[in-house]
Amino acid sequence: MTAVRTRIAPSPTGFLHLGTARTALFSWAYARHHGGQFVLRIEDTDVARSTQDSVDQILASMRWLGLDYDEGPVYQMQRLARYHAVAEQLIAAGHAYRCYCTPDELDAMREAQRARGEKTHYDRRWRPEPGKALPAIPVGVNPVVRFCNPVDGDVTWDDLVKGPITIGNREIDDLIILRPAAEGTSNDAGALGVPTYNFAVVVDDWDMRITHVFRGDEHVNNTPWQINIFRALGVPLPQFGHCPIILGEDGLKLSKRRGAVSVTAYEEAGYLPEAMLNYLARLGWSHGDEELFSSEQMVAWFDGSHLSRSPAQWDPAKLAWVNAHYIKVADDARLAGLVARQLAARAVATTDADQLARACALFKDRCNTVVELTDWIEMLFVPVAPLPADVQAHVGEAVKPALRTLRDRLAAVDWDKASIAQAMKETLAAHALKMPQLAPAVRVLVCGRPQTPSIDAVLALFPRDTVLQRLQHV
Ligand code: GLU
Numbered sequence: 223m224t225a226v227r228t229r230i231a232p233s234p235t236g237f238l239h240l241g242t243a244r245t246a247l248f249s250w251a252y253a254r255h256h257g258g259q260f261v262l263r264i265e266d267t268d269v270a271r272s273t274q275d276s277v278d279q280i281l282a283s284m285r286w287l288g289l290d291y292d293e294g295p296v297y298q299m300q301r302l303a304r305y306h307a308v309a310e311q312l313i314a315a316g317h318a319y320r321c322y323c324t325p326d327e328l329d330a331m332r333e334a335q336r337a338r339g340e341k342t343h344y345d346r347r348w349r350p351e352p353g354k355a356l357p358a359i360p361v362g363v364n365p366v367v368r369f370c371n372p373v374d375g376d377v378t379w380d381d382l383v384k385g386p387i388t389i390g391n392r393e394i395d396d397l398i399i400l401r402p403a404a405e406g407t408s409n410d411a412g413a414l415g416v417p418t419y420n421f422a423v424v425v426d427d428w429d430m431r432i433t434h435v436f437r438g439d440e441h442v443n444n445t446p447w448q449i450n451i452f453r454a455l456g457v458p459l460p461q462f463g464h465c466p467i468i469l470g471e472d473g474l475k476l477s478k479r480r481g482a483v484s485v486t487a488y489e490e491a492g493y494l495p496e497a498m499l500n501y502l503a504r505l506g507w508s509h510g511d512e513e514l515f516s517s518e519q520m521v522a523w524f525d526g527s528h529l530s531r532s533p534a535q536w537d538p539a540k541l542a543w544v545n546a547h548y549i550k551v552a553d554d555a556r557l558a559g560l561v562a563r564q565l566a567a568r569a570v571a572t573t574d575a576d577q578l579a580r581a582c583a584l585f586k587d588r589c590n591t592v593v594e595l596t597d598w599i600e601m602l603f604v605p606v607a608p609l610p611a612d613v614q615a616h617v618g619e620a621v622k623p624a625l626r627t628l629r630d631r632l633a634a635v636d637w638d639k640a641s642i643a644q645a646m647k648e649t650l651a652a653h654a655l656k657m658p659q660l661a662p663a664v665r666v667l668v669c670g671r672p673q674t675p676s677i678d679a680v681l682a683l684f685p686r687d688t689v690l691q692r693l694q695h696v
Pocket of ligand 1: 230231232233265423436437441
């Protein structure tokens with residue numbers, strides 16, 4: 223049996239889109255499940271819109287998600303000579319031809335078709351056919367190369383996700399496979415231009431021996447062209463699987479204009495990569511009722527079955543729930559590193575990794591994101607500003623003497639949770655108060671809010687001086 227080889231082929235015209243990340247995950251998991259290979263290809267033939275910054279973001283996102291690839295990144299713009307050679311091969315075999323129509327001629331052609339009430343299409347005027355006289359080659363026009371698409375018949379494939387799909391050849395034109403060579407290059411020399419997506423993708427999938435193509439279903443309509451080109455080349459076809467789009471919360475297609483759709487945005491917003499992977503996997507794929515699983519488990523289960531045919535809906539609340547789970551089980555030292563980075567972005571310097579790790583252990587149970595965790599931990603390093611209403615509600619005259627006593631005791635005890643708890647207990651006894659009277663007052667003054675985890679544990683995270691100073695104002 224041929225080894226499974228899959229690929230992800232993002233265009234570097236923006237960040238790594240969540241839909242592409244999901245396709246990458248499916249392709250990766252499928253290859254890993256079968257002990258095959260996964261390739262990264264950068265489809266940078268849209269020269270005007272491709273940027274290095276976008277390539278860097280794509281690579282960083284793949285790294286962050288842990289989607290390791292066995293080959294690549296392969297850049298299409300470094301393979302122009304190969305596309306030209308294959309185009310010449312198709313021309314020589316009568317499967318492609320040069321077309322010298324100018325944009326003005328094409329406009330006029332479409333205009334005339336519209337006037338006749340026809341669907342606009344390329345009328346194959348440069349397609350060589352038996353007994354047909356071709357127009358004279360114009361001077362100074364660099365040609366495109368078009369593929370001779372079969373005129374009749376259907377293209378049918380058994381889609382890995384959607385099942386059998388048939389599209390009639392009548393529906394599709396003689397596709398441009400090479401754009402014109404840049405101006406200034408002479409057509410006499412046969413200069414050829416940049417390939418279009420549908421052509422480059424076939425040459426690459428063939429050269430890279432790709433066996434399974436997973437991609438978004440916006441490419442369903444491109445697939446017949448690609449299949450016809452594969453057939454014209456006489457090379458093996460991969461299997462295709464088109465994953466339904468991801469809908470936003472509003473039921474519309476997830477898009478740049480609505481909400482964050484880049485992988486990096488979620489990293490910055492404090493999501494863990496394992497949570498993203500787990501959540502993305504469930505968007506359009508299932509394994510029984512499993513909701514929380516590792517990427518190793520996914521690899522063990524992902525055999526290409528149970529891919530959903532209907533669109534998945536992006537659900538931020540569920541993603542938050544998945545992320546909260548992974549934060550809860552994450553190693554404290556790792557979380558401390560992530561929190562330190564978030565704090566650094568807020569211009570808050572930290573030095574004590576151990577203190578941060580202890581803080582993460584204490585607060586992580588109540589956080590959906592690393593940003594929320596950082597919101598808690600920041601109070602250890604920057605002055606707090608309690609709401610006047612909280613001060614009024616919790617730091618009344620009745621508790622102030624006890625707060626002074628507590629402050630004096632805390633100045634003298636060993637600085638650990640047990641000693642702090644003991645100091646609080648003694649303070650309560652001395653003033654005949656109950657914990658629900660004292661603890662919220664301490665929280666408001668020291669933490670800036672009336673609710674926290676166990677106050678003795680929280681105080682022990684602070685340097686003693688900070689606590690004494692924040693209690694001083696009473
Ligand atoms: N560059 C294409 C895209 O980003 C790749 C589609 C494919 O996987 O064939 O949509």
